[in-house]
Amino acid sequence: MPSLKEVKSRIQSVVSTQQITKAMKMVAAAKLRKSQDRIMQMRPFAARLYYLLQNVSSTTSNEPTWYNSVRPESNVLIIVVTSDRGLCGNFNSSIFKAATKLVQEKYAQQHAKGKVTILPLGKKAFEFFGKRNYKVNDQFWTIFQGLSFDRASEVANYAMDAFRKNQYDKVEIVYNEFKNVATQILRTEQFLPIVPTKKKVKATEVDYIYQPNREEIVNGLIPKSLRVQLYKAVLDSNAAENGARMTAMDKATENAGELLKELRLTYNRTRQAAITKEILEIVAGAEALKAS
Numbered sequence: 001m002p003s004l005k006e007v008k009s010r011i012q013s014v015v016s017t018q019q020i021t022k023a024m025k026m027v028a029a030a031k032l033r034k035s036q037d038r039i040m041q042m043r044p045f046a047a048r049l050y051y052l053l054q055n056v057s058s059t060t061s062n063e064p065t066w067y068n069s070v071r072p073e074s075n076v077l078i079i080v081v082t083s084d085r086g087l088c089g090n091f092n093s094s095i096f097k098a099a100t101k102l103v104q105e106k107y108a109q110q111h112a113k114g115k116v117t118i119l120p121l122g123k124k125a126f127e128f129f130g131k132r133n134y135k136v137n138d139q140f141w142t143i144f145q146g147l148s149f150d151r152a153s154e155v156a157n158y159a160m161d162a163f164r165k166n167q168y169d170k171v172e173i174v175y176n177e178f179k180n181v182a183t184q185i186l187r188t189e190q191f192l193p194i195v196p197t198k199k200k201v202k203a204t205e206v207d208y209i210y211q212p213n214r215e216e217i218v219n220g221l222i223p224k225s226l227r228v229q230l231y232k233a234v235l236d237s238n239a240a241e242n243g244a245r246m247t248a249m250d251k252a253t254e255n256a257g258e259l260l261k262e263l264r265l266t267y268n269r270t271r272q273a274a275i276t277k278e279i280l281e282i283v284a285g286a287e288a289l290k291a292s
Contacts, residue, residue: 004274007267014263018256024087025249032181032242039178039235046232053194053225066164067222068194075115076107077137077159077168079191079230080129081175081237082122084144088245091176091184092124098186099125099174103134117168121155121234147238152231160226163192173230178239182247189233191226 080099082092099118103111110116111134119137120126126141140155159171171191176184210217 002270004267004270007263007270011260011263011267014256014259018253021249021252021256025246025253028242028246028249032239032246035239035242039239042232042235046228049225049228052221067192070193071169073110073170075168076110077117077119077162077171078102079119079121079171079173080125081234082125083241084123087248088241089248091241091244094186095174095176096128098188102174102188143234144238147234149231152234153227156227156230159191160223173233175233175237176240177236178243181243184240184244
């Protein structure tokens with residue numbers, strides 16, 4: 001049985017940890033409200049723009065352009081979105097597993113030839129893939145240090161320019177989509193080339209009138225839609241991260257409370273045993289004096 005001093009020290013340690021996890025939960029909750037508002041405001045605009053993009057792509061499917069050019073997948077770019085910090089449950093590990101599985105099952109031949117590039121967005125992805133046998137682009141992993149549409153646009157512009165110049169034949173994004181505080185949905189989406197939806201759309205829904213002309217509208221709409229798509233993925237990941245951290249810290253606080261109950265029970269038992277031992281020693285000493 002541990003000594004009273006050891007149990008008391010452990011109780012103080014758990015209390016300190018519980019205070020930290022409770023504070024981290026409150027900070028995550030505050031950040032979650034802000035990030036959740038941003039993604040909820042972004043989604044309707046992104047969904048409508050993506051719908052327009054699909055319709056325009058379907059009407060121009062017989063007119064190959066840079067954004068819908070399907071080529072042999074010799075060089076692949078995978079954009080992996082994680083967080084900068086840990087303590088958020090399996091938020092990052094699920095992304096690592098999904099990205100690794102994607103490379104091993106879909107692009108194993110390209111990876112063996114060194115033609116799969118990981119573009120990490122977030123410190124955790126940069127550290128994970130940087131320490132392993134992966135080709136890593138380290139230009140944009142600090143994106144969450146001042147997240148904005150402009151910074152996300154830099155990533156999208158890089159991917160579009162590299163795809164247009166045939167540096168990459170395919171670009172995919174792996175990220176966590178925010179559903180609610182306790183749930184994140186793992187997503188793997190094709191960024192480039194743009195593949196028109198297979199769902200049949202009524203002719204009236206895609207019969208647009210282009211002003212000033214079709215080419216100018218398409219050339220302006222496509223890059224903007226791709227920038228918005230990437231920014232939405234980053235915002236989704238940011239909100240999902242805060243939700244995962246809030247849930248993890250809430251669970252850690254509960255676990256600390258349960259551990260405190262057990263430690264206090266152990267402390268009381270140890271204290272009672274020490275008191276009982278002292279009483280027995282006093283009684284034994286008194287009996288010895290009487291006998292003498």
